[in-house]
Amino acid sequence: MVLAGALAVGGCSDGGDDATRGPAATVRNEPATTTTSVVPVDRVPAVIDVAYVQRVVDALDRVMGDAVRALVAAKAPDREFYERLRAVYLDPEFERVQASFGRSAANELAGFSDSPGNPVTRIGRIITAANDCIFAEVDRNLGPAYKDPPTQEERHTFLGLGVKKAEHDPTSRNPTAWMIGFDGQNLDGSEPPNPCT
């Protein structure tokens, strides 16, 4: 499910100008050494650091793993799958990901593991962090869901997170305050346009 080419970003911004955007949060790429409390993933901390974003994507990866397991068990998209996918992805990224899974389902889920595992995402570098948008370079391994592992090039990708829209998660599948608005890379693997700017 590697995205080829840069996509327009949905989610991270509703199209408002800078005056309507929330204030930028402080970015700390190194793990905080003086933090005494862990900000839960359903909150947006004043300081967005790698550790926090890692916890968020870990939680999102678990939801995605549950979604794919539901898909494989039912051999087709069902409500369990749909609600989880809908809870994780913002528009228009949701449409792209839903279409990708839909094509796989039309092809009898060829290539999917019989017992799919969660995606494994490791935050490499936070490029931008605001209280309504995060853009990060990541190592994203979707291989546990498939029979064949991805290449290193496929794993090197970029994630854009936007503020969760509660109407997309009425059954509270997504425990975080965030949804994925961008998930992909340029064809040549280079950094796509920053969805937060």
Add this chain to the structure above:
Amino acid sequence: MHMMLAAHIAIVAFSVATPAVASAADFEAAHTKPDQIDVWGRRNNSDPGHVAVRGARVAFDPNDPRNDPANYVLDVQVRFDATRGRTCLQVGQRFVLGGANSRAALDAEARLLRLLRNSPLCPTSAPVPARVSPGAVALALWRERVKLPPPAPRIAPGWGIVGKEAYLEIGGERDPGPWTFDALGYTITIVARSRYEVDWGDGSRAHGLTSQGGPWPTGEITHPYQVDGAYRVTVRQQWTATWSATNGEQSAIDDGLQTVGTLEFPVRQLQAVRER
């Protein structure tokens, strides 16, 4: 393949203005130049406060591959319709350079035919192509309606002797059919052909066999076992097919199928014994 062209058009000019609410019910379009189309819409209500007519001029680049129907294949997705609580099919088009006559295009059409038996179209889906290609229909028939017989291997008298040729006889039909179907407006005849692949069970294999073999002493498929033991002989019948339609179209079906038959075959060692 019968699909509507998803035209990639660039608006180069747009006339008329306020208010920008468009609810034109009647449209007229005209090719004013080979690479230009003018479209005019007329509102069908009589509200005098609204613009009555608006028009658009669009450029059409015939050299843009995105304007060539030959570069589109059917995009078939299985989705979940959350409103109705059931799976549905989302049908669209996908840009694949030179894809219209490809195996992928036929695959997609055949897949759609199969999936439509169990799922309706999604509310946001494009309509099913008015008529799918005979090649796609033939492919779907080949995969789902043609019943291919399995090979039935036999080696008389039911066991072999080390160092002696075993004579394989392959029962079952090598060229069954033809099959004729009436489906989706086409009358299609499928002719199947097959070849055999034999795995003797001791590491020896034979490929591309067109003979069904026969018994000793004239059978053409033989094998000398070198060691006694219990062997499993596996015969795979590899099928190919061609189709023809009553409208004159015909082609090969590029989708090989396989049927398999096995035989448990003991091989014994003969030992000479001298009696005094």
